[in-house]
Amino acid sequence: SAVISQKPSRDICQRGTSLTIQCQVDSQVTMMFWYRQQPGQSLTLIATANQGSEATYESGFVIDKFPISRPNLTFSTLTVSNMSPEDSSIYLCSVNSGNTIYFGEGSWLTVV
Amino acid sequence: QKEVEQNSGPLSVPEGAIASLNCTYSDRGSQSFFWYRQYSGKSPELIMFIYSNGDKEDGRFTAQLNKASQYVSLLIRDSQPSDSATYLCAVNNGNDYKLSFGAGTTVTVRA
Numbered sequence: 001s002a003v004i005s006q007k008p009s010r011d012i013c014q015r016g017t018s019l020t021i022q023c024q025v026d027s028q029v030t031m032m033f034w035y036r037q038q039p040g041q042s043l044t045l046i047a048t049a050n051q052g053s054e055a056t057y058e059s060g061f062v063i064d065k066f067p068i069s070r071p072n073l074t075f076s077t078l079t080v081s082n083m084s085p086e087d088s089s090i091y092l093c094s095v096n097s098g099n100t101i102y103f104g105e106g107s108w109l110t111v112v
Numbered sequence: 113q114k115e116v117e118q119n120s121g122p123l124s125v126p127e128g129a130i131a132s133l134n135c136t137y138s139d140r141g142s143q144s145f146f147w148y149r150q151y152s153g154k155s156p157e158l159i160m161f162i163y164s165n166g167d168k169e170d171g172r173f174t175a176q177l178n179k180a181s182q183y184v185s186l187l188i189r190d191s192q193p194s195d196s197a198t199y200l201c202a203v204n205n206g207n208d209y210k211l212s213f214g215a216g217t218t219v220t221v222r223a
Contacts, residue, residue: 090155101211
């Protein structure tokens with residue numbers, strides 16, 4: 001299995017600001033994924049972060065709103081830009097390891 | 113039609129009973145199937161994954177997959193109060209490890 005650490009674990013953010021979430025994995029992985037879980041909802045994939053290339057975004061998510069970096073095989077960041085209350089969610093980093101998929105502990109953001 | 117659908121909850125079972133969770137998926141090309149457990153205020157925790165038709169058992173949990181019927185289930189035997197959580201079914205459509213999730217089924221085990 002993979003050990004995935006996310007920072008921050010929780011934050012309260014002001015409307016209009018941006019926040020960067022970090023994801024660190026204890027082993028090298030090819031693909032890292034960012035998911036969002038809005039209150040009372042299930043998980044939705046935001047994008048796939050590939051090392052050495054631009055992230056691939058799912059329908060409904062754009063780079064200007066959710067810029068992603070992937071500088072190496074163990075680290076990625078997701079920025080939530082120009083936040084509004086609708087961005088209040090859990091943001092989860094995920095990786096594949098040994099043909100299965102694991103999640104970090106999540107970053108719980110509240111936008112006020 | 114949603115890609116992944118789970119039986120609506122909440123599901124309440126007495127302690128010691130079997131909890132049965134169902135999940136159907138729309139993409140016939142789906143290849144791998146995952147069950148995650150999510151406690152309130154926590155991130156999803158992998159319980160089991162299954163790739164082949166049939167049953168796969170791990171302790172008190174059994175996953176069942178029927179690709180012809182596009183159906184995957186999770187049985188929890190000898191349910192314990194600690195099993196009270198939301199269970200998420202997730203489906204992977206190919207080799208890219210991207211998951212589509214169902215809405216989840218909340219299980220409550222009554223002591």
